[in-house]
Amino acid sequence: xxxxxxxxxxxxxxxxxxxxxxxxxxxxxxxxxxxxxxxxxxxxxxxxxxxxxxxxxxxxxxxxxxxxxxxxxxxxxxxxxxxxxxxxxxxxxxxxxxxxxxxxxxxxxxxxxxxxxxxxxxxxxxxxxxxxxxxxxxxxxxxxxxxxxxxxxxxxxxxxxxxxxxxxxxxxxxxxxxxxxxxxxxxxx
Numbered sequence: 001x002x003x004x005x006x007x008x009x010x011x012x013x014x015x016x017x018x019x020x021x022x023x024x025x026x027x028x029x030x031x032x033x034x035x036x037x038x039x040x041x042x043x044x045x046x047x048x049x050x051x052x053x054x055x056x057x058x059x060x061x062x063x064x065x066x067x068x069x070x071x072x073x074x075x076x077x078x079x080x081x082x083x084x085x086x087x088x089x090x091x092x093x094x095x096x097x098x099x100x101x102x103x104x105x106x107x108x109x110x111x112x113x114x115x116x117x118x119x120x121x122x123x124x125x126x127x128x129x130x131x132x133x134x135x136x137x138x139x140x141x142x143x144x145x146x147x148x149x150x151x152x153x154x155x156x157x158x159x160x161x162x163x164x165x166x167x168x169x170x171x172x173x174x175x176x177x178x179x180x181x182x183x184x185x186x187x188x189x
Contacts, residue, residue, distance in 0.1 A: 001178075005148070008177035012146050014039045016105055016175050019144065020046045024102040025095070027051065027136055030074030033105035033146045034060075037078070049101060051132040053092045056084020073132070093132065096139040104140035106133055108147045108174075110161045115171035115183035117145065118163035130166065137170040149176035157181070157188070 002008040013035035020026055020040065027049045028034050038059040040046050048057040051073040058079035061067065065079075072078045095101060110118040117137060120130040137143050147156050157174060174181040174188070181188040 001150075008148055009035055010039075011177045012148075012175050015180060016144055016146055017041060017046075019173070020044060020103065023047065025049055025055070025100055027096065027101050027104040027140060028057075028072070029104065029106040029133065029136070029146075030072070030076075030131075031107045032148075033107055034072055034074060034076055034078075036105055036146070049092070049095065050078070051089065051092050051096070051136075053087045053089050054078075054080065054084065055087075055095075056081040058084070093135055096132070096135050099139055099141060101136070101140040103142045103144060104136040105144045105146050106136065108145045108156060110156055110158055110163050111145045111147065111171055111174055112158045112161045113183070113187045114160075114169055115143075116161050116168045117143070117166045117171050118161040119166045121164050123164070133166050137167040142172045143170050145171050145174045147174065147176055149178045 009032050016036050017039040022045050025047045028036050037048055049055050050057050058081045061077055061079050066077050070078050070080055106119055108117055108119050119133050121127050171183050
């Protein structure tokens, strides 16, 4: 087990970034998935999309280079690449729902061996809603879950999710700090 959570998250982000190819449109969900932007391999031109209406999102800004008007969907500060552009959320979700997004990378509370995802609510806790995850899991061509292997000693990859689902049978790949799993009709490989 990797004790340093920041190191574990970096390992996950680096591994996910290796999945992408030139000119693919990729959505990074809020939280840990946003770290992937900092690890896109040199020479690969991945086009990052953010649900709040941005294409051409770059990595996190260097200290002193922050612009409070440039944020991703989770509110974290980002940069924008020279070809980047902004648009309203209606256009952003039209890109997602129109199946123009090659990959979405999402966090998970739980994910199971059948590719079902629970990412939005823990019963008894108040949340503002599901967000864009339900659109992303059906609109993106590939769904990658970015998650720590365990939380407080409990596995996050289960035989069957126990929390309310975001969607059933939608995840293609699960990346943790310890392993990479592909979801197949026969389970995890």
